[in-house]
Amino acid sequence: MYISSAQFIILIQLLLAHTLGDFHLQFNDWVKDKEDRFLRSKYLYFHAAVHFFLTWILLGEWKLWYIALFIAITHLGIDIWKISKDRRLNSAYRTNRKDPAYSHKKLKYFLLDQSMHLIIILAVWLFLIERLDTALDYWSDLTTNYGAMTILTAYALCTLPVSIIINIVTRKWQMQLQTPVPPNVNDNDLDNAGMWIGMLERIIILTLIIAGQYESIGFLIAAKSLLRFSENNQQNGSSVSKKSEYILIGTLLSYGSAIIIGALCNLILKST
Incomplete structure (x- = not known):
């Protein structure tokens, strides 16, 4: 048009x-x-x-x-x-x-x-x-286009459905990290930050895979690794290693799901 x-x-x-x-x-x-x-x-x-x-x-x-x-x-x-x-x-x-x-x-x-x-x-x-x-x-x-609907479905799967699955899979480790919160202290200020960060990461990874820019995914992983390393250096206590392990599990699940969905999407698009 x-x-x-x-x-x-x-x-x-x-x-x-x-x-x-x-x-x-x-x-x-x-x-x-x-x-x-x-x-x-x-x-x-x-x-x-x-x-x-x-x-x-x-x-x-x-x-x-x-x-x-x-x-x-x-x-x-x-x-x-x-x-x-x-x-x-x-x-x-x-x-x-x-x-x-x-x-x-x-x-x-x-x-x-x-x-x-x-x-x-x-x-x-x-x-x-x-x-x-x-x-x-x-x-x-658009709604009857095979390729367009495949890509839209991939993005839809990469957001909330994967977030819910990761939350369910990692729930037992979330329980281990929970500590009593003092009265009158709001511990929920960033309740959904991890979920939104994860969805944005998966959207970026999926976009890079569909575009064929696999090398750029490494920069994203490296950037997050540096951020987590810097944060851990500023913290003290035995809970740091547990929290790092929990975040690493969540990150690998998030990145892995995005890569798998992206690979399947490309496979479907190439088969048409």
Whole structure:
């Protein structure tokens, strides 16, 4: 699907209007008032109006007012959903905003909110350049493409499923490393850091294998080894060796699973 520069600039205009309206021209007192008063807040509707005028002005064609109105109305609907979620979350964690679960859910709602806005913007752009039907055809072709679906499946397997398997396999060693936590001390600040690091490592390794850059995997392993060596030198106590062994087992399982999935993916792709 060939996209001309004139068509592409329309997408830039829509994205710029969204960025200016959602981040630069949405002030803290507006956000607080919307969370406090919800549907009774005038700033909820001011915010939608800002998106209407920014979209209309940046598109540069007055006859496209209905596009700006559509974006403003859908933006308002998505914001109402997000604010309702945030209000419930704030109420549930009123006395414990430092809980990692609170930050995790706030981030999840933010990402969902922005994803929905971007989907609307993309759909509007495709409609404006009269490529909506073409894009749907491309999506249909993608979902029936053997190679594309194989690669997507490989990435899907490399993330959460492998994390869950590694967590189950290493659970007995996790129990050995657990120590009593003093009262009033939050020991969960980085609860999910290892999981996310592992998923990112596997995504990088899988990408390198599919791209045929096997040598680069060695640099990734060496970099992590140096980081762990430096960390161990700064720690004292008999628990260091146990923790290092546990991390080494998890790392080998993580890297090994990514390499196996990547190798199988390449094998399937070459057989087609």
